[in-house]
Each structure stands twice: as C-alpha cells, then as structure tokens.
Amino acid sequence: MNNNLKSLVGSLKQNAMIIALIIVMMLFLILTNGVLLQPLNISNIIQQNAYVLILAIGMLLCILICGNIDLSVGSVVGFVGAISAVLIIRMDVPVLLAIILSLLVGVVIGAWHGMWIAFVGVPAFIATLAGLLIFRGLTMVVLQGTSLAPMPLEYTFVAAGFVPDIANIDGINLLAILSGVIASCLFIYSEISKRRNKRRFNFAVSHFGSFLIRIIAVIAVINFFTIQLARYRGLPMVLVVVVALVLIYSFFTKKTIPGRHIYAYGGNPKAAVLSGIKTKRILFWVYVNMGFLAALAGIVFTGRLNSATPKGGDGFELDAIASCFIGGASTTGGIGTVVGAIIGGLLMGVLNNGMSIMGVSIDWQQAIKGFVLIAAVGFDVWSKSRTKT
Amino acid sequence: MGNYILEMRNITKTFPGVKALDNVNLKVKPKHIHALVGENGAGKSTLMNVLSGVYPHGTYDGDIVVEGEVCTFKFINDSEAKGIAIIHQELALIPSLSIAENVFLGNEQTDRGFIINWDKTRSRTIEMLKKVGLDVNIETKIRDIGLGKQQLVEIVKALAKDVKILILDEPTAALNDEDSNHLLDLLVDLKEHGITSILISHKLNEVTKVADEITVIRDGAVIDNLEKGKDEISERRIIKAMVGREITDRFPKRKHEVGDVHFEVCDWNAYDPIDSEKQILKNINLNVRKGEVVGIAGLMGAGRTEFAMSVFGKAYGKKITGTVKKDGKEIVMHDVSDAIKNGIAYATEDRKTAGLILIDDIKRNISLAALDSIKKGIVIDDNMEIKVGEQYRDKLNIKSSSILQKTGNLSGGNQQKVVFSKWIFADPDVLLLDEPTRGIDVGAKYEIYCIINELAEKGKSIIMISSELPEILGMCDRVYVMNRGAIVGELTAQEASQEEIMHCIMQSNKEVTK
Numbered sequence: 013m014n015n016n017l018k019s020l021v022g023s024l025k026q027n028a029m030i031i032a033l034i035i036v037m038m039l040f041l042i043l044t045n046g047v048l049l050q051p052l053n054i055s056n057i058i059q060q061n062a063y064v065l066i067l068a069i070g071m072l073l074c075i076l077i078c079g080n081i082d083l084s085v086g087s088v089v090g091f092v093g094a095i096s097a098v099l100i101i102r103m104d105v106p107v108l109l110a111i112i113l114s115l116l117v118g119v120v121i122g123a124w125h126g127m128w129i130a131f132v133g134v135p136a137f138i139a140t141l142a143g144l145l146i147f148r149g150l151t152m153v154v155l156q157g158t159s160l161a162p163m164p165l166e167y168t169f170v171a172a173g174f175v176p177d178i179a180n181i182d183g184i185n186l187l188a189i190l191s192g193v194i195a196s197c198l199f200i201y202s203e204i205s206k207r208r209n210k211r212r213f214n215f216a217v218s219h220f221g222s223f224l225i226r227i228i229a230v231i232a233v234i235n236f237f238t239i240q241l242a243r244y245r246g247l248p249m250v251l252v253v254v255v256a257l258v259l260i261y262s263f264f265t266k267k268t269i270p271g272r273h274i275y276a277y278g279g280n281p282k283a284a285v286l287s288g289i290k291t292k293r294i295l296f297w298v299y300v301n302m303g304f305l306a307a308l309a310g311i312v313f314t315g316r317l318n319s320a321t322p323k324g325g326d327g328f329e330l331d332a333i334a335s336c337f338i339g340g341a342s343t344t345g346g347i348g349t350v351v352g353a354i355i356g357g358l359l360m361g362v363l364n365n366g367m368s369i370m371g372v373s374i375d376w377q378q379a380i381k382g383f384v385l386i387a388a389v390g391f392d393v394w395s396k397s398r399t400k401t
Numbered sequence: 402m403g404n405y406i407l408e409m410r411n412i413t414k415t416f417p418g419v420k421a422l423d424n425v426n427l428k429v430k431p432k433h434i435h436a437l438v439g440e441n442g443a444g445k446s447t448l449m450n451v452l453s454g455v456y457p458h459g460t461y462d463g464d465i466v467v468e469g470e471v472c473t474f475k476f477i478n479d480s481e482a483k484g485i486a487i488i489h490q491e492l493a494l495i496p497s498l499s500i501a502e503n504v505f506l507g508n509e510q511t512d513r514g515f516i517i518n519w520d521k522t523r524s525r526t527i528e529m530l531k532k533v534g535l536d537v538n539i540e541t542k543i544r545d546i547g548l549g550k551q552q553l554v555e556i557v558k559a560l561a562k563d564v565k566i567l568i569l570d571e572p573t574a575a576l577n578d579e580d581s582n583h584l585l586d587l588l589v590d591l592k593e594h595g596i597t598s599i600l601i602s603h604k605l606n607e608v609t610k611v612a613d614e615i616t617v618i619r620d621g622a623v624i625d626n627l628e629k630g631k632d633e634i635s636e637r638r639i640i641k642a643m644v645g646r647e648i649t650d651r652f653p654k655r656k657h658e659v660g661d662v663h664f665e666v667c668d669w670n671a672y673d674p675i676d677s678e679k680q681i682l683k684n685i686n687l688n689v690r691k692g693e694v695v696g697i698a699g700l701m702g703a704g705r706t707e708f709a710m711s712v713f714g715k716a717y718g719k720k721i722t723g724t725v726k727k728d729g730k731e732i733v734m735h736d737v738s739d740a741i742k743n744g745i746a747y748a749t750e751d752r753k754t755a756g757l758i759l760i761d762d763i764k765r766n767i768s769l770a771a772l773d774s775i776k777k778g779i780v781i782d783d784n785m786e787i788k789v790g791e792q793y794r795d796k797l798n799i800k801s802s803s804i805l806q807k808t809g810n811l812s813g814g815n816q817q818k819v820v821f822s823k824w825i826f827a828d829p830d831v832l833l834l835d836e837p838t839r840g841i842d843v844g845a846k847y848e849i850y851c852i853i854n855e856l857a858e859k860g861k862s863i864i865m866i867s868s869e870l871p872e873i874l875g876m877c878d879r880v881y882v883m884n885r886g887a888i889v890g891e892l893t894a895q896e897a898s899q900e901e902i903m904h905c906i907m908q909s910n911k912e913v914t915k
Contacts, residue, residue, distance in 0.1 A: 213787050215805060267780045269772045276769055279758035286716060286747065286755055287770040287823070288738035346760055 040366030051244035061361030062250040063309040067332035070305035078345035080136035084143030089325030091147040092310030097160035097320035122303020126296035161319030171315030185246035192238025278345030406431040412463035436612035440842035444621040484565030496544035501526040549580030617642040652875030655854035660691030665726040671718035689862040696877035704886040713747035714740030746829035750836035759809030764790030771827040793822035814845025
C-alpha cells in the first residue's frame with residue numbers, strides 16, 4: 013500500500029503542471045460561472061494564445077541549449093506582420109506568395125541571429141537584445157508609423173478561420189467530434205504500446221490504477237473540448253497548426269538524432285563536443301528555426317488582429333520564455349519538453365482569459381502572471397531539492 | 402575518555418533504499434594522521450559529510466563527539482566553529498580572485514565588523530603561506546597557479562580558521578609525485594604543530610607512508626583498523642580489507658600480439674588557443690601498432706592531454722600542423738566527428754565535466770557518440786538503444802539500479818565504465834585514454850585494466866596517458882616520455898622504470914635551462 017501511495021505521489025509530481033492547469037481552469041470555471049469553458053470561449057482561448065504557443069516551441073529549443081533565450085521574437089512577430097501587410101496591402105502581392113515571403117524573412121532573421129551567436133560567439137542574450145531593438149525599429153520604419161488594415165480574408169483564415177466541416181448537420185460539427193475520437197484512439201494505442209515496451213525490458217511501470225486514471229482523464233479532456241468546439245464552429249484552423257507543430261517538434265526532440273544532440277548539448281556542452289556533436293551548427297539551426305516560428309506567429313497574430321501595428325508583438329518574448337519555464341524547462345539547459353512548454357503557455361492563456369472575463373484590469377493581470385511564474389518555478393526547484401536529500 | 406579528539410559513535414545513515422553507513426565507529430587520536438580508505442561508494446565521503454554537517458544532525462543515527470563533547474551540527478558553519486574543516490576533491494576556490502582574497506573568503510579580516518582590512522589580510526596571508534612553504538606572490542590569481550599550489554592554498558584557507566581537524570578528500574588525486582610529496586610532508590609538519598588530519602586517499606603508498614592509523618571501510622561498515630607500531634601495515638593487507646579478497650596481481654596479464662604500425666602522428670605542432678604565440682606542442686612524432694598499448698608518461702602540464710585532444714579532431718589548439726596516418730595513409734580531420742568517423746576515440750581525463758552528461762541516464766550516454774548506428778530511418782530506435790545499454794552494462798559490469806539511472810549518481814569507477822562503454826560502442830580502432838583510472842578504487846581499476854587488455858587483444862591500438870607511473874609500467878608495451886610539449890624519450894617495456902622515466906624528464910629540463 014505504502015509503495016502504491018509512493019508511486020501515486022511520484023506520478024502526481026511528474027504531472028504537477030498539468031494538475032496546476034486543471035486547478036486553475038476549475039477555479040476560473042467557478043469564478044466565471046462557467047463562461048470559461050463555453051464553446052465560444054474555448055475557441056477564443058485557442059485563437060488568442062496560438063502565437064504564444066508557437067513561439068514557446070521555438071523558445072524551448074533555445075532554452076534546451078544551455079538556457080539560451082531569444083529576446084527578439086516579439087519584435088520579429090511585429091516586423092514579419094508589417095512586411096506581410098505591406099506586401100499585400102501596399103504592393104498587391106498575392107496572399108500565398110506574401111505568406112511564403114514573410115516566412116522566408118523570418119528564416120533570414122533567424123540565420124542572422126544564429127550567425128552572431130554560433131559562429132561569432134556573441135552571447136545569445138546580447139545578440140537577440142540587439143535583434144529586439146533592430147526589428148522593433150524596422151517595424152516602425154516599414155509601417156511608416158501607422159497601422160495597416162484590414163487584411164484580406166485569405167490571410168486571416170489561418171488565425172481566425174475554421175476547418176470546413178465534412179458533413180452538414182445543424183448545430184454540431186462532425187469533423188470536430190470525429191477528430192476527438194481519432195485522437196483518443198491514437199492516445200490509447202501509444203500509451204499501451206509504450207507500457208508494453210517498458211514491460212518487455214523489465215522497467216518499472218507506473219501503477220496500473222494511475223495508468224488507467226491518466227488515460228481516462230486525458231480522453232475525457234480531449235473529447236470534452238472537441239465536443240464543445242463542435243457546438244460552436246468546429247475546429248479552429250490555428251488549432252490544427254498548433255497541434256501539428258506540437259506533434260512534429262515532440263517527435264523531433266524525442267526521436268531524432270538532431271533532437272538528441274540538442275539535449276546532449278544542453279546537458280553538457282564539453283561532453284557533447286567531445287562526442288562528435290557539431291555544436292555550432294546546432295546552435296545556428298536552433299535560431300534559424302526560432303526565426304521561422306516567430307514569422308509564423310507573426311502571421312497568426314497579424315491575422316487575428318486583422319491589422320499590422322507598430323507595437324505588434326511587443327513583449328511576446330517574455331510570454332514565450334515564461335511558458336517554457338512554467339512548463340518545467342531548466343534554466344541551465346538540457347531539461348524540458350515541447351508538451352511542457354505548451355502546458356505552460358496554456359496556463360498563462362487561461363489565466364489571461366479568465367481574468368479578462370472577470371473584468372480584472374490589465375495591470376493586475378500582469379502582476380498575477382508574475383506571481384504564477386515565480387510560484388511555478390519556485391515549486392519546481394523546491395520539489396527537486398527535496399528529492400535529492 | 403579524553404584519549405580521542407574526535408569520536409563518531411555508531412553512525413548509521415540511510416538513503417532511500419540504501420544503507421550508506423551501518424553502525425560506523427571512528428576514533429581519531431589528537432595529533433594523528435588518520436587515513437580513511439575504501440573503494441568508491443564504500444561510504445567514506447558520506448561519513449565525512451556527516452561529520453562536517455553537510456548532512457545535518459537528525460538525518461542520521463549515532464553521536465559525534467569532539468573533544469569529549471557531543472555535537473549536533475546543523476550546518477557546515479557549526480562544524481567549522483568546532484575547528485573541523487573539510488577540503489573536497491573539487492577545490493572551492495574562486496579562480497578570478499587572488500590568493501589572499503581566497504584565503505580569507507568567508508572569514509574576512511575586518512575593521513569595525515564590516516570594512517575589510519586589506520593590510521591585515523595580506524600580512525596574515527604571507528605569514529600563513531610561509532608556514533606551508535608556498536613561495537608565490539599573494540596577489541597572484543588562483544587561475545594562474547598550478548593545481549598543487551591551489552591545493553596548498555585550500556589548506557592555508559582552512560588553517561586561517563584555526564582548524565583543529567583537517568579532512569582531506571583525495572588531496573593528491575590530481576597532483577604529480579613532487580607536489581604530492583610536498584603535500585604529505587606538510588601534513589606531517591602540521592601534525593607536529595598540533596593539527597589532526599583525516600586523509601581520504603586511494604593511493605595506498607601515500608597512506609602507508611604518512612598515516613599513524615588506518616581505518617578501512619567497505620560497504621558502509623568498518624572492516625579493519627590498523628595502528629602504526631601495533632599492527633603490521635602493508636598495502637597487501639589494506640587491499641584485501643578494501644575489496645574483500647586478495648588481489649595477487651594489480652595488473653592483469655594479456656597476450657602480447659603486436660602487429661604492424663597502425664596509427665602514426667608525424668611532426669605535430671600546436672599553439673595555445675588563447676595565446677596563439679605560445680607553442681604548446683613541439684614536433685611530436687609517435688606511432689602505435691595493432692594490439693599495442695603505448696603509454697605517455699610525464700608531469701602535469703607536460704602537454705599530454707593537449708596532444709591527445711589536438712589529434713582528436715582538433716578539439717584543442719590553434720595553428721595545428723602535422724599529419725596523422727592510419728595504416729600508412731594520411732587522414733584529415735577537421736572536427737571531432739571526422740575523428741570518430743576515422744575510428745579514433747578519446748576518453749577524457751575529466752569524466753564529470755567533459756565525459757558524461759550527468760543529468761542523462763546510462764543508455765543515452767553510451768549511445769551518444771554513435772547514434773547513427775542505432776537509427777532506423779531518421780528515428781533513434783529506442784529498443785535497440787536499450788539493448789545496447791543492457792549489453793554494455795552487463796559486459797563492463799556497471800553497478801547501477803538499471804540503465805535508466807542517471808550517470809551523475811554513479812560512483813567514479815562506474816562512471817568511467819560508462820565512458821568506456823560509449824567509446825567501445827563507437828567501435829574505434831585507435832583509443833586515446835587520458836588518465837583512465839584517475840580517482841577510482843583498486844577493484845574498479847583492475848576491471849578497467851582488464852577492459853584495456855581485452856581491447857588490445859582484439860587488435861585495437863591504445864595510447865594511454867597516465868600520471869601514475871606504476872600503471873604505465875604495469876600496462877604498457879612501450880612508453881613515450883613527454884615534457885614541456887615535446888617527446889623526450891621512448892622506452893620499451895623492458896627499459897622502462899620509474900627512474901628511467903624521471904631521468905628523461907630531468908635531462909630535458911637541463912637542456913632547456915642551458
């Protein structure tokens with residue numbers, strides 16, 4: 013019994029951030045009289061926070077490498093938004109071409125940072141601080157100090173559109189429900205095969221009860237959300253984008269050799285070099301990737317706002333960094349997961365949304381988010397130091 | 402009662418799942434050098450951590466009695482107040498501060514409680530340095546003095562706190578013979594001045610030389626206690642107590658089947674990576690045959706590590722010139738991954754900071770240098786990785802709870818086995834082993850030697866760098882002697898002896914001073 017209890021406490025600790033997210037959601041569910049989880053609001057939360065989630069994925073890779081951060085992403089979001097608005101509105105470039113060009117601009121900006129950081133050896137903090145100033149300034153130059161609006165429908169589709177339904181049933185979206193069912197099946201399959209594999213090699217597996225509870229809880233959550241979405245307008249396009257990114261980057265970091273090299277580099281740079289890992293190259297590509305994702309976030313944000321403004325993206329870098337650390341990433345590198353960063357981002361998003369519904373003023377929202385960040389990381393550090401002794 | 406300055410009575414300390422110390426009794430007489438020996442993981446460090454207050458009172462059972470008074474240390478400061486100072490293997494000095502600043506760090510000489518009196522600090526430092534026979538400018542930064550001198554500064558730092566009991570954890574592990582001897586002489590000298598030392602060491606010749614009393618610990622319990630004058634003290638008896646069996650031969654035999662020249666380095670030069678005017682390696686020529694173990698002997702700072710790393714894909718140095726040949730054909734290596742592809746491996750002397758990823762588990766460390774060989778498409782095959790991990794854990798006898806254990810929690814010997822596993826798995830033809838047995842105990846050393854022999858018998862070429870001359874003499878078919886960045890002698894196993902090697906070094910020093 014004692015052992016079972018211990019393994020239960022252990023798995024609770026592992027999932028601390030998920031539990032925190034659930035508690036915060038429950039809290040706001042009560043405080044907002046249920047508004048938080050209404051179909052319309054769930055769509056809103058997803059669309060409001062998608063760009064932070066996209067940035068958090070890229071930021072996580074930077075942080076995995078010895079705790080490097082990228083301070084420039086907020087400015088890059090604004091800059092890419094401005095570029096795409098100028099291309100489309102002022103220069104009449106076709107939307108698809110404009111989006112591709114904008115993403116390319118992001119990649120080039122990433123390569124610019126990566127070059128200074130990896131090959132010249134400028135500390136990431138400084139190189140990207142310079143980027144923050146440079147691209148904020150250039151945003152204003154490109155926009156000539158004014159906002160550009162409105163964006164065409166094709167452009168805003170990624171940020172504000174919904175995936176068309178496969179059937180035409182009144183009041184319910186079949187595709188959303190179906191995707192929930194499919195996701196559940198895939199989740200069950202992957203969990204069972206993971207467990208079977210662990211058994212095969214005689215590794216400790218979690219207690220069967222907690223395993224079952226975990227599966228049931230996750231499936232319940234997935235289907236609750238897809239059903240709620242189905243009752244509104246179906247799957248937001250941007251949700252599809254974010255889920256795809258999470259799957260791709262989780263796979264990349266966990267399963268591929270470059271992903272493993274990133275963790276090894278963060279875990280011990282010297283040992284990584286002496287194991288034949290091309291650390292400079294990794295550092296460079298991680299920043300190129302960050303530039304690409306920042307550009308994507310810029311397109312999503314501009315589409316959501318339906319305009320490009322000189323102040324667009326201001327302070328986003330801090331939200332992305334906070335998401336990663338709330339999600340359990342280590343400040344010294346080598347520890348952290350994509351899913352963790354996403355959960356951290358969602359926690360902040362739910363806080364924002366819940367407080368907005370309650371009518372909490374923006375200044376208080378900021379302060380409360382700060383408290384959550386310090387509490388989350390403080391708890392993490394504290395619980396780790398306890399398990400050591 | 403009053404016979405002992407320190408008594409640890411019935412100390413028992415348990416970690417979750419392990420009993421690290423089991424009813425340990427340690428009695429130390431004043432003005433004695435008391436040696437504590439045992440294999441890695443035997444519990445020596447845990448015992449000293451209990452004593453110094455790293456594990457506070459209440460987390461262990463038993464009593465600590467200092468000068469007849471039962472003490473309950475909650476913090477390290479408490480034990481320091483009682484005159485107990487511990488000097489860890491990893492030195493706790495600040496490289497960017499001067500000697501004087503370091504000596505009185507945390508113990509600043511002040512006026513009115515908060516203003517540092519630098520004159521007093523300097524004059525007291527000079528006085529203390531004289532005591533330990535260290536003749537350097539006290540304004541020198543710690544990073545600019547050698548390891549041996551740093552060790553002495555650590556001792557001075559402890560002495561400045563009016564220490565009565567000095568605990569030294571492997572003080573000579575990283576020192577050459579000359580510095581080691583100086584340090585041991587100092588301990589004897591301090592003894593005359595009334596300071597008691599507890600010496601933790603793996604070097605049994607040192608222990609038998611200076612210790613007045615020896616306590617042997619194995620698996621968390623005291624196995625044997627030898628007192629000078631009362632008991633017969635011999636390395637043989639200590640080893641037997643430490644490992645629980647008699648090791649008749651410290652160096653295992655191997656079949657010598659030396660083949661053709663396999664690996665050659667010709668006219669190798671390299672410069673300091675920071676100061677590109679300073680030549681670190683001078684015109685080095687060296688070769689290894691198939692199945693041969695070649696040693697590189699030399700003092701600290703002779704350039705041996707720098708040589709090995711510069712050959713290993715230019716991992717060290719600037720303006721590197723010279724050629725590397727394998728089977729007579731020149732190979733070009735721009736970086737470490739080229740070196741690995743060409744079948745060369747380098748196991749670092751510093752496994753904690755440059756060899757292992759301590760926050761990662763055993764299997765991921767083993768596979769790191771050869772991930773390509775366990776991939777399926779673009780994906781790392783987890784099952785294969787697990788199999789490889791299990792295979793090497795078994796083969797090299799890595800003592801661990803499973804291959805999922807973090808390498809940071811392993812003992813030194815087992816960490817070294819993980820490093821070896823990693824490089825053997827990368828399947829090299831040439832292995833550069835830098836201090837392969839540094840800081841590991843007799844039993845694990847023997848196992849490492851067996852692994853080296855097995856590799857040689859399989860036809861691999863091995864270059865072994867070591868500061869322990871008996872090891873070089875016991876293991877190598879041929880020995881190169883290095884000094885000041887150049888090869889100053891080449892000796893066959895028959896010719897080589899400690900005297901001969903030292904003679905080569907001294908001879909070259911003379912030529913330089915001429």
